[in-house]
Amino acid sequence: MTQDRSFQDHDYDIPEEQQTHWREYVRVLWEWKWITITAVVIGATLGLIQNFKAVPVYQATTPVELEADTPRIVNFQDVAATDTRSSDYLNTKVQVLRSRSLAEKVVKTLALNGNPDFLPGAGENADFAGALQGCVSAQLRRGTRIIDITAEHTNPKMAALVANGVAQEFVKLNSENRLSASMDAIRWLSTQAEQYKTQLAKSEAAVQEYREKTRDVSLEDSYNIVLDKLKSMNTAFGNAKMARMSTETEWKQVQALLDSGRDAALIPAIASDGEVETLHQSLTQKQIAVSVLRERYKDQYPAMIVALSEQKEIENKLKQACVAAVEKIKARYAVAKAQEESLVEPLAEQEKQALELSRKLVEYNRLKRNAESDRQLYDSLLMRMKEAGVTGKLEFNNMHIIDPARVPGAPCRPDKKRNLTYAIVMGLLAGLVLSYGAHFYDDKIKTCKDIESYLGMPLLCEVPRIENKSDSDRATIVSTDPLSLASEAFSSLRATIGATPNAKDIKVLMVTSTAPGEGKSLVASNMAIAFAHDNLRTLLIDADLRHPTLYKDFQIKTQTVRGLSQYLMDGCKREDVILKSGIRDLDIIIAGKIAKNPAELLGSARMRELIEQERQRYDRIIIDTPPVAVVSDAIVLLPRVQGIIFVTHFRKLRRDAVARAVKKLREMGAPLIGNVLNNIDLKKHGYYYYPYHGSYRYPYYHKKDGRRRMESEEESES
Structure with missing residues (x-):
């Protein structure tokens, strides 16, 4: 049997990088909106609880300026002073402000260990210095030489007292340290001068001794x-x-x-x-x-x-x-x-x-360099020693308080508006992260993009979920409700197949899926009705000999008629199994009795002869087959068909499972036309399919035509 598979000559291009439009982000948020809403509500609730439980805290700040240079009286100051203009020096002073030793001095000076307002309810062994460190912070102002000493306390007067006390003790400590460093430097210079005097004499003697030894003046x-x-x-x-x-x-x-x-x-x-x-x-x-x-x-x-x-x-x-x-x-x-x-x-x-x-x-x-180095050091020390008498008792300080802290009139925290806003924003961010996490973890087939990217085939149509209908009405929705969205989807499927290259040569179509329950029988029956409404003689064959359903959909009593299995096993005539559907131009062959060896029957010569004979009598033959991932019944029919419609249930199976089924068909040389995404819940997921979203219907296109179809069907039945 010659098959036309020209539609497979075109490779379906899948871009290497999928550019996500901003609509995709909105759709993801809408799909998982309850996660985001719940996270925002939880965040707002936590923020309100935090505001309710928070204790007011007051803040007082004392700015201290660090001068770059102290007045220069003699050069000896360079011995004890460091580079007060460097950022390292300023940051070091900030760390000193945070030290425990300074905190202990402030506690002693202000007698905080005996002040009940500082640490209410504290005993004699309480860590007052640690408590002071916890409520005091120091921050260097950007681009300045000013350190802000900030104290926070539930008592506003205590906040001002602590801020001023820490600043005063810090300035005092700096003065003491500088004076101590100056005295230490003087003592060190005196000791070093004696040592280098002796060392210089030894170095010069070594140079002279080496000249005499080598007997060379230069x-x-x-x-x-x-x-x-x-x-x-x-x-x-x-x-x-x-x-x-x-x-x-x-x-x-x-x-x-x-x-x-x-x-x-x-x-x-x-x-x-x-x-x-x-x-x-x-x-x-x-x-x-x-x-x-x-x-x-x-x-x-x-x-x-x-x-x-x-x-x-x-x-x-x-x-x-x-x-x-x-x-x-x-x-x-x-x-x-x-x-x-x-x-x-x-x-x-x-x-x-x-x-x-x-x-x-x-x-x-080497000897000469040592002597010269010792000479330079000794001369430098002598010069510093001459200045030491002038600067030995000189006291200087490069710090002073700019403005003493005042008692604050309002608390600095909690900032209830900011806390609530922060809680809501964090809840929103958490909701967004969880929503996108749920979206990316959800790897079920649900969009046209999934079909094209992961299955590598075009999406022929998207069938919305048919609700409030019986199984029979759903299977014949094109006939029973021609104005519905589902009916329009099947009409679109019929038109798409008709636009396929060499569509006239594609007479035998197989409808299959990955697993049971994806709606392949529903698609097969409604697609057959759509072809029949297009005035094409159509034969619908139920080749699912294991779990047949078409006899139920068309309300056919199996006790009085024969089906495909009897035709293939018992050798009855074709006229005995081809049944009228009640719809003009549509005939049906039901599955019949459940067979023990369906794959052998479907691959038999009698099945091949049946398809060849009916191709001459019908414009379209639609074969409903079992799922390809479950049994191999559909595989044996591949040489008999010119096109395959692959049905995928919306958000039911994982992408890899469906992709394996499609790969299996491709490896067998299956003439895949495209995919039908079935049972889309537009109420929950209409954002994926905005052309269908809402109650959009097509009375302009279908009203007159639908009445004509129903009338013609009634005439054929009569």
């Missing part, structure tokens, strides 16, 4: 002289070596060419010799003259004899000149080699002398 000058001579000799040796290598290469090339039988006069190194070049030109001219005479005379002719004799004489001279040129090349090589060898020993001696002086100079320079 090692630097001696080393420079030897080094200059070494450079000159290295240059001469390099030139001699290059000359030797050049002449050696030339000599070896000449030898190699001569040994290979090459004419000496043609060797470039020999041919470039002046005498050889002149004789070679003379020989060439003579050979030309002999050639001219030979055209007119024989070799015995007197003029010819003279010319040949002269040519022979030039050739002999050329050979002698070549031998002489070879000797010249050899002599040049010997001279260059001897010149190179004559420089080896003096150069080595000069290098030895330079190395010896270099070793002496290394030790000398």
Whole structure:
């Protein structure tokens, strides 16, 4: 049987990167809106509870300025001072403000351990310093040298008292530290000056002792002289070596060419010799003259004899000149080699002398540098020691309080509006994260994008869920309710199949799915009715011999009629199994009795003959087959059909399960036309399918035509 599968020649392109439109985000939010709403409600509730339970806290701030430089009286200040302009210095002071030692001093100064307002209900062993650290913070203002010391407390007066007390103690501590550092520096200078005085004497004595030992007053000058001579000799040796290598290469090339039988006069190194070049030109001219005479005379002719004799004489001279040129090349090589060898020993001696002086100079320079370094340090210490008497008792401080803290009139927290807003925003963010997490975790087939991306096939139509209908009415919705959205979907499916390339040659269509319960029988029956309404003679075959349903949908009593299984097993006539559906141009073959070997029956020659015969009588044959992932019944029918409609239930199966079923069909060479996404719940998921959303219907297109169809069906029944 010849099958037309030209519609498979076009590869369905799937973009490598799916660009998500902003509508997709809105759709995801709408789908999982209750997660987001619940998260927002929980967040708002927690925010209200937090505001209700929160205790008012007051905040007082004392700004302290750190001056960049203190007044300079003498240079000695550089000994004790650090770079007060650096960010590290400012950040260090902020950390000092947060230290426990400062907190303990403030507790002692303000007598906070005996103040019941500071830590109400605290005992004698309470950690007052830790409590103070917990309520005090320090922050450096951006772009300034001001540190804000902030205290927070449930008592506004206590907040101001603590902020001012910490600032005062901090300024006092800084002054004490700077004075202590200055005194320590003076004592250190005195000790270091004595040590470096002794060290300087030792360093200078070591330099003098080394000069006497080497018997050289100026090692630097001696080393420079030897080094200059070494450079000159290295240059001469390099030139001699290059000359030797050049002449050696030339000599070896000449030898190699001569040994290979090459004419000496043609060797470039020999041919470039002046005498050889002149004789070679003379020989060439003579050979030309002999050639001219030979055209007119024989070799015995007197003029010819003279010319040949002269040519022979030039050739002999050329050979002698070549031998002489070879000797010249050899002599040049010997001279260059001897010149190179004559420089080896003096150069080595000069290098030895330079190395010896270099070793002496290394030790000398080390001793000299030590002495110079000790001298500089000692002189610097002496200068600082002279200033120490002036600055020893000088007190200075580079910090002061700008504005003492005042008692706050209103609490700083809780900020009820901000807390509630924050709780709602966090709830919203959590809801968004959970919504998108639920969306991406949900890997069931539910959109056209899923069909195209994961199954690699076009979506032919989207069938909405048919509610408040019996099974029979749903299976014949195109006939019973032609104005419904589902009826319009099947009409669209009929038109899409009709627009398929070579649609006229696609007579036998198979309808299958991945698993049971996806609505393939509903799609098959309504698609058959849609073809029949298009005035196409249509035969609907229920090939699901395991779980048949079409006899129920069309309310056929199986006790009085025969079906496909009886036709294939018992050999009854086709007229006995082809039944009128009650719809014009639509006939049905029900499944009949449940068979034990349905796959063998569907793959039998009798089934093939039935399809071939009915192709001649009907415009369309629709075969409802079992799911491909469950049994192999549908596989045996693949060679008999020209097109397959694959039905997928909305949000029922995982993508990988459906993809495996589609892959199985493709591997068998199945002529897949496309997919039908069935049973879409527009009430909950209308955002995916906005053309269907709401109560949109098509009376303009269907009212008159629908009445005509129903009337024609009534006429056919009568």
